[in-house]
Amino acid sequence: KQEVTQIPAALSVPEGENLVLNCSFTDSAIYNLQWFRQDPGKGLTSLLLIQSSQREQTSGRLNASLDKSSGRSTLYIAASQPGDSATYLCAVRGWDTGNQFYFGTGTSLTVIP
Amino acid sequence: GAVVSQHPSRVICKSGTSVKIECRSLDFQATTMFWYRQFPKKSLMLMATSNEGSKATYEQGVEKDKFLINHASLTLSTLTVTSAHPEDSSFYICSASLAGVTDTQYFGPGTRLTVL
Numbered sequence: 027k028q029e030v031t032q033i034p035a036a037l038s039v040p041e042g043e044n045l046v047l048n049c050s051f052t053d054s055a056i057y058n059l060q061w062f063r064q065d066p067g068k069g070l071t072s073l074l075l076i077q078s079s080q081r082e083q084t085s086g087r088l089n090a091s092l093d094k095s096s097g098r099s100t101l102y103i104a105a106s107q108p109g110d111s112a113t114y115l116c117a118v119r120g121w122d123t124g125n126q127f128y129f130g131t132g133t134s135l136t137v138i139p
Numbered sequence: 140g141a142v143v144s145q146h147p148s149r150v151i152c153k154s155g156t157s158v159k160i161e162c163r164s165l166d167f168q169a170t171t172m173f174w175y176r177q178f179p180k181k182s183l184m185l186m187a188t189s190n191e192g193s194k195a196t197y198e199q200g201v202e203k204d205k206f207l208i209n210h211a212s213l214t215l216s217t218l219t220v221t222s223a224h225p226e227d228s229s230f231y232i233c234s235a236s237l238a239g240v241t242d243t244q245y246f247g248p249g250t251r252l253t254v255l
Contacts (some may be wrong), residue, residue, distance in 0.1 A: 072243070126173070127173075127234075129183040132181075134180075
């Protein structure tokens with residue numbers, strides 16, 4: 027069964043810093059990987075989707091990379107802002123699991139003004 | 140964009156009662172809907188996969204008789220927590236996939252269930 031781990035579990039940075047969130051998965055045979063943002067008590071907002079054939083995706087200040095062979099993905103946030111404070115979740119989808127996502131444990135990010 | 144709603148957003152009930160949570164795809168048809176449970180400061184745990192017109196597929200360890208899932212139409216799936224107990228208190232989130240487009244799931248805003 028796919029297991030997804032995120033490091034660190036929590037991160038606190040001053041505003042303006044660049045930061046990297048890490049996601050690792052045990053089964054490299056994935057269909058795609060998605061990064062989500064979750065605000066306290068709220069649902070999930072999709073940030074970036076990387077197909078298995080892709081190496082990275084970018085949206086604004088966010089850049090996500092994927093290295094299937096090593097079972098890793100990173101989410102890079104440039105010039106962090108207090109509004110970026112949230113929990114970030116990565117999720118992977120396998121080829122043989124239909125639409126099922128396996129979610130990581132999440133990284134709680136706090137950007138200090 | 141595709142929008143998924145959940146109702147209610149928050150519910151408090153007494154132990155032993157049943158609670159129904161609705162998940163709706165507002166502007167698209169969803170052949171598949173998923174129900175997740177999230178414990179405080181934990182990740183999402185998939186409970187079951189619901190396909191329109193057929194029985195839901197439950198993940199190992201999830202009690203079918205306790206968490207009843209119905210997907211009667213392409214825009215609505217319901218999760219009923221039967222004979223709720225305090226340990227069922229959690230944040231429940233649904234997601235839906237566009238019919239024929241399986242790359243993306245759209246997530247609902249979640250329902251906070253508190254069982255007294």
